Amino acid sequence: MNEGISIKRLVLRLLVLTVVMFAFGFALVPIYDVMCRAFGINGKTGGQYEGTQVSDPTRSVRVQFMSTNASDMVWDFYSTADQIDVNPGAVNQMIFVARNPTDKPMTAQAIPSITPSEAAAYFHKTECFCFSQQVLQPGERIEMPVRFIVDRDLPKDVKHLTLAYTLFDITARQPPVAHVATPPAQSAR
């Protein structure tokens, strides 16, 4: 009846497998992040870009800007221009404006996304308000710069990219403190 391995050991191994698979479910979270970054899935952009590139004046890429409020977010939020034409390799800047129309201090977090998603890996932000949270006092207005480089290696068929920001109200998660500089970025976005 018994094929060499006792029931006790078999059950132990199966329990270990169960625990391993439970852990694997959680391991999928960092694996997913790595995959998204490696393959540019879901338009996730990398963290702050430290390098520099030489501008390529022979090529022009149109970058469009979108700003969206997540549900329940009441701030005014927009970019100062809808689109600009940029040369790959050059450093460009776009100003986004946010205003808190309420009578309470609030904290916000912007989440960027690039379309088409294959281009996300070639879109480098050297400075972005999305690297940190924004705290605005009642009625306060802020101008937030984004500086970015479109990589010279951007695939030739991509002539058009969209940088979309969604602004989330995270006041409940991160209560706004007195009017001081925003804390440094905890993690790359």
Place this chain on the structure above:
Amino acid sequence: MSAVIDDHGHADHDHAHGPAKGLMRWVLTTNHKDIGTMYLWFSFCAFLLGGSFAMVIRAELFQPGLQIVEPAFFNQMTTMHGLVMVFGAVMPAFVGLANWMIPLMIGAPDMALPRMNNFSFWLLPAAFLLLVSTLFMPGGGPNFGWTFYAPLSTTYAPESVTFFIFAIHLMGISSIMGAINVIATILNLRAPGMTLMKMPLFVWTWLITAFLLIAVMPVLAGVVTMMLMDIHFGTSFFSAAGGGDPVLFQHVFWFFGHPEVYIMILPAFGAVSSIIPAFSRKPLFGYTSMVYATGAIAFLSFIVWAHHMFVVGIPVVGELFFMYATMLIAVPTGVKVFNWVSTMWEGSLTFETPMLFAIAFVILFTIGGFSGLMLAIAPADFQYHDTYFVVAHFHYVLVPGAIFGIFASAYYWLPKWTGHMYDETLGKLHFWLSFIGMNLAFFPMHFVGLAGMPRRVPDYNLQFADFNMVSSIGAFTFGATQIFFLFIVIKCIRGGKPAPAKPWDGAEGLEWSVPSPAPYHTFQTPPEVK
């Protein structure tokens, strides 16, 4: 735990004369037949409950416009129908069949871990009381679809979602313990001479199903745990505001969800592979290829999950990979279908109720497989996604697939369980009413789906009115017919023509070597398998 097995000689003194009396017999039992019976009854109750939710859905969709229920309640009905049918009806039914039949098929005296067996059953009523009680809570029960996509199930969920999460945890623990028990029984308690490649296919498919369960139920537990942490502990696994990603939920969920659909169908494959040879009076064609095909399906089920989410914005390379991998599943499945057909080829066929259900299984499951192939085509899926075509597809694989497989098994083994033959005329009537009702209910859904009717919406465009009325009439027929099935089973338990040890002359297997009804204890001394 091996001590439980070693003790068998002693334990037999206590209840060698049969089961204990009264209610405590069922609460405390460690007998695989008792536990199998309880699983089957539990599953049937859940089937009627989930079915009554479906009746509410079909009543609302009988005509366009909002007539009977509020949209919010309609959402709870679609969600609960899915959850109760998947986790309450289909899965426990197969565990019940496994409990009853696997020890009988491999010549074992009981399951390997009888006490754990009792525990894994009794977790289920607790889990489902928890789940169903959410319907009576303020804010209502789960309303986010059985796939509970974040953020619907996190940010926008009703208050009761925490109870839903714990119910899923309990069901998961129950399924994992059941799976461990099945594996331990099959690998350790086979009678001498019963080599792996001599096992009936039901045992084989259950062995593979059990490994699938152990591989993916913990992932389901993980994903609901992440939801719990997002809702109550301020994490952001699925919240974009905190750096998470709602699409991650879909990846983790379908990593569980796709193997899950094979968990619901593989044991039916196994049962049908016993039933078709019995009524064809020929051995199963291509036994070895059946085993390998099952293994191949199980393996492929892990690498196709993203075909459920073609529209979330996967890179083209990813869409192609998941499209081709999904289509590849048609190969081992085709092997199985051709093997069943070849088994019937030139056989001496008779069409008793189990055989009718088994043949309908082969034909209708294949139709569901074909609509699955259509859905696998990524560019076409953009059109079909979240329409009634998807609903038609998965009901064609689950109702005449899993459910008809369970009906076929129930009729096939009822004489062994009860010692009486069921009423053949009533059985056939049950089959034909189910067959007609089911096709009437689900076939028109293909048409309205292709024409663009979205799923999970309580109202629809006027152009879909006729087909929806036909669907509803079919669904009411199918639903009412199942009450009739209850009557047939009770009639069979209470009396009927005494069943011989082997009521089907073409049947093969150790389960037919014990008398009918199967004694409370069987194979105390292992049989010799040649």
